[in-house]
Amino acid sequence: MDVVDATSTPPVTTADDNERTPRHGTAAPVVLVISGAACLSASAMFVKLADVTAGTAAFLRCALALAVLVPLLVHEVRRKGRLARPLQGYAVVAGIFLGVDYVMWTMSILDVGAAVATVLINVQVIAFPLLARIIDGTAISRRFLFTIPVMLAGIALSSGALEHGEGDGNPVRGAVLGVAAGIAYAAYLYLNRVSGERSPAHVVTPICISTGAAAVAAGVISLFTTGISLSMSPMSWGWVIALALLGQVVAWLLISTGSPKLAPNTSAALLLLQPVMAIGFGLIILRETPTAGQLVGCVVVIAAVWFSNRRPSPSSTSGS
Template structure:
C-alpha cells in the first residue's frame, strides 16, 4: 500500500501544481495535433507512444546508469500503468466514434472522482472536503465547455459509447495512480517509469488498434510532422510534467488540475484551428477554472489575537 506522507514543504510549494498545469497544457494540444495530422484514432494512439520512445529510451538508459536499476515491483507498476494508458487511448477514441467527441470528453472526466478514490482505497490518502464540494461543479463545467449540452451530437451507439467512455476514464485514473506511486517510491527515477509505461502503452495500443481497424504508417510529411509534435508534447513532455507534479500532490489536487486539459483544448482549437466556442462553452470554461481554484485553495487560518503585554511594575 502507498502510505507515503507528503512533506509539509511540498504542500506549500506551488511548483508541483505548476508542473501538473504544464502537463495539462501539453496534453490539451493532442486533439488539435491529431486533427491536423488527419490520421485514424488507432494510428494516432500507436504512433504518439512509439515515436516518444525514440526520445524516452535514451534518457531512461542514462538515468539507469546514473541512479541504478528500478526495483522489480516498481517496474511492474510502470508496465501496468502503461497498459492502463494504452487501454485509455483506445477506449476513448472508440467512445468518440459512438457518442461524439463532446460527450466522450465529459465521460472521461470521471477520473476526477476515480483517481482520488484509488488513492483513498489503496493508499489511505484523505480527500479534502472542498474537493468533494467542487467535483460536481467541475464535471458540470466540463459538460458545458465540451459543447455536449449545446448541440446534438452524432450518437450512433449511446450505451456502448458511454460504457467505453467511462471505462476510458477509469483506465486513465489507473495510469495516474500507478504513475504517482512510482514517483513517490523512487523519486530519483523520473524518466524510467514513463519510458516503461510508454512502451507498454505502445504494445497495448498496437495490439488493440490492429485488431479494431488497423494502423497506417503511410503518412505524408505533414502528417508525420504533426505526429512527432504530438509525441514530443502530448506524450514525452506532458507525462514528465505530470509525473513530477503528481508525486508531490494529493490525488484530488492533481485530478482537479488535470480538469483544465479540456478547457485549454478549446483555446488551442480557437487559436490553431479557428474553432469558435459558443457562449455556453466559454461559461463552462469559467466554471471549471473557478471550481479548480476553489478545490485547491486553502483558506488562511485566522491568527489568534496576541495577548496584551503585561504592564510594567517597576520590578526587575
C-alpha cells in the same frame, strides 16, 4: 545520528489536515502539472491536424515517443541506477491501462462524439482520488468532494455536450467505453504516482516503461478495431511526431514530476484544465469559435479548480 523509534505510531492525516497542510510546498508542482495538462490539451489539435485514424494516433504517439525516452532512460539508469523491480511491474501495468485508455476514448468519440467523450473520460476526477483512498487511505478533503459536481458540470458545458450531439454510433457502447477510459486513465495516474512517491529520483524510467507497454497495448487493440496505417503524408507525420513529443514525452514527464508532490484530488482537479486549454488552442491556432456556453463552462471549471484547492487563510483556521 538521530534514532527513530520504529514502534512509534505515525500521525493520522485527516481530510481537514489534507486541506490545510501543503504537501512539500505546492507552487512548483502545481505549475508542473498545469504545464503537463497544457501539453496534453494540444494532443486533440495534433490528431485533428494529422488526420489519421484513432488507432494510428494512439499507437504512434507512444511508439515514436520511445525514440526520445529510451536514450533518456539510459542516461538516468547510469546516473541513478535501475528502478526497483516491483516499480517496473507497476510501470508496465500502468502503461497497459494508458494504452487501453487511448484506444477506448477515441473509439467512444465515434459513438457519442468528442464533446460527450470529453465529459465521460473526466470521471478520473473521482476515480483517481478514490483509488488513492481505497488503496493507500489517502484522505479526500470535503471541499473537493463538494466541488466535484460543479467541476463536471463545467466540463460538460465547456465540451459543448449540453448544446449539441455528435457521433452516430451506439450511444450506450460509447458511454461505457468513455467511462471505462476514464477509469483506465485514473489507474494510470495512480500507478504513475506510486512510482514517483517511492522512487522520486527516477522520473524517466517509469514513463519510458509505461509508454512502451502502452504502445504494445494500443497496437494490439487497434489491429482488431480501428486498424493502424503508416501510409501518411509528410505533413501528417509531422503532426504525429509533434503529438508524440509534446503530448506524450513532455506532458507525462512534467505531470510525473509534479503529481507525487500533490494530493491525488489536487492532481485530478488540475488535469480538468486540459479540455479548457484545448478550447484555447482551438481558438488561437485552428480559429475555432467557442460558444457562449463553452466559455461559461471554462470559467466554471477554472473557478471550481481554484476553489477546491484554495488554502484557508491562517486567520480562518487559527480558532479550530
